[in-house]
Amino acid sequence: MSKIVITGGGLVGSLLALSLKRCGFSVSLFEKRSDPRLASAQEGRSINLIITSRGLNALQKVGLAADALKLAVPVYGRMMHSITGELTYQAYGRPDECNYSISRAELNCFLLDRAQKAGVELHFSKTTESVDFDKRELVFSDGQRLNYDFLFATEGTGSRVREELCRVRPDIKSSIDFLSAGYKELTMPLLSDGSAALQKEALHIWPRGQHMLMALPNRDGSFTMTLYLPHKGGELSFDSIQTANEARDYFTRFYPDALELMPNAIDEYTKNMEGKLGTVRLSQWLAFDSVCLLGDASHGIVPFFGQGMNSGFEDVAAILDRLDQHHTDPTHAKLIAVLAPLVRERKVDTDAIADMAIENFTEMSEKVGDQDFLLRKKVESKLEEHFPHDYRSRYGMITYTLIPYHHAYELGLLQNKLLDELCNSLDSVEKLDLEQAKQAIERWVTPYKTRHQLCFKRFTIS
Ligand SMILES: Cc1cc2nc3c(=O)[nH]c(=O)nc-3n(C[C@H](O)[C@H](O)[C@H](O)COP(=O)(O)OP(=O)(O)OC[C@H]3O[C@@H](n4cnc5c(N)ncnc54)[C@H](O)[C@@H]3O)c2cc1C
Numbered sequence: 271m272s273k274i275v276i277t278g279g280g281l282v283g284s285l286l287a288l289s290l291k292r293c294g295f296s297v298s299l300f301e302k303r304s305d306p307r308l309a310s311a312q313e314g315r316s317i318n319l320i321i322t323s324r325g326l327n328a329l330q331k332v333g334l335a336a337d338a339l340k341l342a343v344p345v346y347g348r349m350m351h352s353i354t355g356e357l358t359y360q361a362y363g364r365p366d367e368c369n370y371s372i373s374r375a376e377l378n379c380f381l382l383d384r385a386q387k388a389g390v391e392l393h394f395s396k397t398t399e400s401v402d403f404d405k406r407e408l409v410f411s412d413g414q415r416l417n418y419d420f421l422f423a424t425e426g427t428g429s430r431v432r433e434e435l436c437r438v439r440p441d442i443k444s445s446i447d448f449l450s451a452g453y454k455e456l457t458m459p460l461l462s463d464g465s466a467a468l469q470k471e472a473l474h475i476w477p478r479g480q481h482m483l484m485a486l487p488n489r490d491g492s493f494t495m496t497l498y499l500p501h502k503g504g505e506l507s508f509d510s511i512q513t514a515n516e517a518r519d520y521f522t523r524f525y526p527d528a529l530e531l532m533p534n535a536i537d538e539y540t541k542n543m544e545g546k547l548g549t550v551r552l553s554q555w556l557a558f559d560s561v562c563l564l565g566d567a568s569h570g571i572v573p574f575f576g577q578g579m580n581s582g583f584e585d586v587a588a589i590l591d592r593l594d595q596h597h598t599d600p601t602h603a604k605l606i607a608v609l610a611p612l613v614r615e616r617k618v619d620t621d622a623i624a625d626m627a628i629e630n631f632t633e634m635s636e637k638v639g640d641q642d643f644l645l646r647k648k649v650e651s652k653l654e655e656h657f658p659h660d661y662r663s664r665y666g667m668i669t670y671t672l673i674p675y676h677h678a679y680e681l682g683l684l685q686n687k688l689l690d691e692l693c694n695s696l697d698s699v700e701k702l703d704l705e706q707a708k709q710a711i712e713r714w715v716t717p718y719k720t721r722h723q724l725c726f727k728r729f730t731i732s
Pocket of ligand 1: 277278279280281282283300301302303317318319320321396397398399424425426427428429430453496545564565566567570571573575576577578579580581582
C-alpha cells in the first residue's frame with residue numbers, strides 16, 4: 271500500500287486526507303500550526319467562508335455534507351448598504367436556493383476530527399522546510415526527515431513545496447499576482463438585547479468603489495466583517511489610514527450605519543493584521559510521479575466569487591470520482607493514472623474561476639449599487655424563472671450547479687451579449703418581452719449548452 275504524506279492541514283489538506291484514507295490509502299498529515307482543536311479561539315483565523323455546490327458535493331462524497339451544514343448559516347442574497355443608509359436586496363438565485371456561511375476554523379476542526387477518526391495520522395507543529403524529490407524525502411524545520419511514496423502539498427498560497435519544486439524544475443512556472451487591495455477582519459457583535467444587528471440570512475455589502483465592507487453571519491447572529499481597501503496609494507488605503515482617529519474619520523465618512531453597530535471597529539482596525547489577496551498560478555501540478563499540489567497551493571484565487579475553498583474541495587471530489595471508477599486496490603500506479611489527466615483538466619477550470627474571481631471584485635465593489643447593473647440582474651432572474659431549463663446565470667452555474675468552471679465562463683460571455691441585446695432599450699424588467707427573450711436564448715445559449723451537453727440542474731444534498 272502506498273504511503274501518502276500530506277503537508278498542510280488546512281481545509282483542503284484535511285478533506286483530502288480523509289478522502290484518501292476512505293479509499294484505502296495509508297495517510298499521514300503534517301501541519302505547521304499547533305492543533306487548532308486545542309488552540310484558544312484567538313489563535314485561529316476567524317474568517318467566515320461561503321460554501322456552495324462544489325464544496326458540498328465533495329463533502330457529500332465522504333458522507334459529511336449534512337453534518338457540516340449543521341455548522342453553517344443559510345444566506346439567500348446580498349443586501350447592499352448605500353452611503354446614505356438605503357438598503358437594496360438582491361436574491362442570489364431562486365427562492366429555494368441559498369449559500370451557506372461557515373466558520374473556517376470550525377470547518378477545519380470538524381474535518382481534522384473526522385480525518386483522525388477515519389485513521390489518518392495527524393502531526394501538528396510540523397513545518398515542511400525542504401524536499402528531496404529524487405529520494406522522496408521531506409525535511410521538516412525541526413530537522414526530522416521523512417520518506418514518502420506520494421506527497422500531496424496543500425499548504426496554501428505560500429506553499430514551500432511549490433517553491434522547492436520550481437527551484438529544482440525551472441521548466442515548471444509559478445506566479446502570485448497580488449491585488450492592489452488587501453483586507454482586514456472586524457466584528458459586529460450581537461445587540462445588547464441579544465438579537466442580530468443585521469438581517470441574518472444575507473451577505474451584507476457596503477460597496478464604495480475601490481473599497482468595500484462585507485458582513486457574513488455567524489451562527490449566534492453576530493457577523494464577521496471584512497474590509498477590503500487598497501494597501502497603498504491615495505487617501506483611501508491601509509497605508510494612509512493608520513491611527514485610531516484616521517480610522518474613525520474613514521468609517522464615519524463611508525460606513526456610518528455599520529460603525530454604529532461595530533463598537534470595537536476602530537480598535538480592531540488598528541490592531542488586526544492586513545491580509546494580502548493573490549492569484550496563484552502553477553503551470554504543472556504533478557511532478558516526479560510522486561508529488562501533487564492542490565488547493566490554494568496550486569490555484570489560490572481572490573475571494574470575490576467565494577470559490578477558493580469550493581474549488582479546492584472540487585479537486586478532492588474529482589479524485590474521489592476517478593478513484594471510485596477503478597475499483598481496485600489503492601496503489602501508487604492507480605493514483606498516478608488518476609491524477610495525470612485530472613490535474614490537466616482541473617487547471618483549465620481553476621484558471622477560469624481565477625479570472626472570474628478578479629472580475630467579480632469590480633462587480634461587488636463598484637457595480638452592485640449601479641442601476642443598470644441591477645436591471646440586468648433582475649432580467650437574469652426573470653429569465654431563470656421563466657426558462658429554468660434553458661437559462662442559468664453565470665453566478666447560478668458556479669454556485670448552485672457542478673457545471674465545469676470553464677463552461678460557466680464561456681457561457682457567461684455569450685449571456686452577456688444576450689443581456690446587452692435585451693437590456694439595450696429596457697428601463698424596467700416588467701417591460702421585458704418574453705418571446706424576444708426566448709428567441710435570444712435559443713440563439714445565444716442553447717447551441718453552446720447542447721454542444722457541451724450541459725444541464726442547469728441544481729446540485730442538491732441527497
Ligand atoms: C478574506 C477571504 C475570504 C474568503 N472567502 C471564501 C469563501 O467565501 N468561499 C471559498 O470557497 N473560499 C474563500 N476564501 C478562500 C479560502 O480561504 C481558500 O481557498 C482555502 O482556505 C484554501 O484551502 P487550502 O487548504 O488550500 O489552504 P489553506 O486554508 O491556506 O491551508 C493551508 C494549510 O497549510 C499549512 N501550512 C502552510 N505552510 C506549511 C508548511 N510549510 N508546512 C506544513 N504546513 C503548512 C497552513 O498552516 C494551513 O493550515 C477566502 C479567502 C480569503 C482570504
